[in-house]
Amino acid sequence: MNAAEKPWAWPWSEAAWQRTLGSLDTLHHGLLITGQPGIAKREFGLALAHALLCETPGANGAIGACGACHNCTLFAAATHPDFHVLTTEREWRDGRLKLVAAYCDRYQDIAARDKRANPSRVIPIDQVRHLIEQFHAHAHTAKRKVALLMPADRMNINAANALLKLLEEPPADSVLILVSATPGYLPATIRSRCFQIAIPPPHADTARAWLRGRLAEGGGGGGAGDGAAGGDGDGGAGDDSAADSVDSAASKTASKTAAKAAKVDFAAIDRALANAGPVDVLQMQRDGFLQRHAQLSGDFGRLVAGQAGALELAAQWAKHDFARVLDWMHHLSAALIKTACGLGADLGGGDPGIDLRSRPLSPAKLFKLYDQIGHYRKISREPLNEQLAMEELLLALREALSRRK
Ligand SMILES: [Zn+2]
16 A cells, blocks of 8 residues: 555545545534545545544654554554444445455444345444444543445435434534435435535546556556555555555566556556446456456447357456446447437447448447446346346347348
8 A cells, every 4th residue: 555545635625625634623514525436435435534543643743643653553453442433234245445444344234244246235223233332332442433434326215314313412522424426315414414525526637647657657457455445554554564564565566567557558447437436446457357358349349140049248348347247338329329420439448340331230229228327337236136037138239130020
């Protein structure tokens, strides 16, 4: 973890961070961090929670938590008793922020979670009830109790109602930090009781420049085990030494990293940036999803040529991250509509090995497919049989590209 991977070092969130840190002791008891997906709102929330728990934030030139006090040590070790994380099982399984995954264990039924093939996508009322108990007790070692709820819009209605009471009658010395990319899904009564910290979307050029900079540093290599933006440690003393060891390891394997960086497909990066935030695209590069675009494109070509069945591909595609495959299909269907209208379009990376211009593409069916994909993107927050959904979409895709009318 290095200094480039902090909210205050990201060009789009630096101003919001400075403003928030400047009023740390007078912050509202309910904060709502919003902004588009993929710009590291969770890392921002985590760094803010850390700063709120630190004894001397800003000390020794730190731009957030000091990283050296007792509370910072506990925080970085995932043992701080005054820090609470409420999130979904899905988020825990994603495991992108290691500290979040460690802290949320206190609030989830680990045995039930481990047995479930499909992790839950909601924050249930039990978690909020548990938090209310904790918030009504005195802080253990910090001057306040801090809770991070993310994604806050995944609270079910009962959980949201219980949380509302906590916002209406906040216990002394407590701060709730809600994070949401879709705050419209939160009840208006909750939104109106929170102070909103809106992180603006990065300008396209800023996002591209930041991402290229990170990749040039070797940030696209992946497999190093850090988070997407690396971001959950947030400057603890332990983190600094960890960062040092990572840096020295990185310098020892500089040629290896350079080789990995050389393989970065910048056209694929730019294409992905049209549909996702820069931090998400960096993560896709690191975990290899961007490189799979060519494979998806090849599969698509085989589907159209009748060399692969829709159900067979659905079973394979359902193994990938569902939301990301939906994003890719959304891009593909938009490109197919453009092609059907006689406009050249990029089909999403990789050569599908077919000439679509000779196909009797049906714009009506393609628009229907585009809407179906949009529908699943919208409801992907609900419990869903992903393979069935993928089968429906691939059958619709094959139908829209069929030689038959
Ligand atoms: Zn500290």
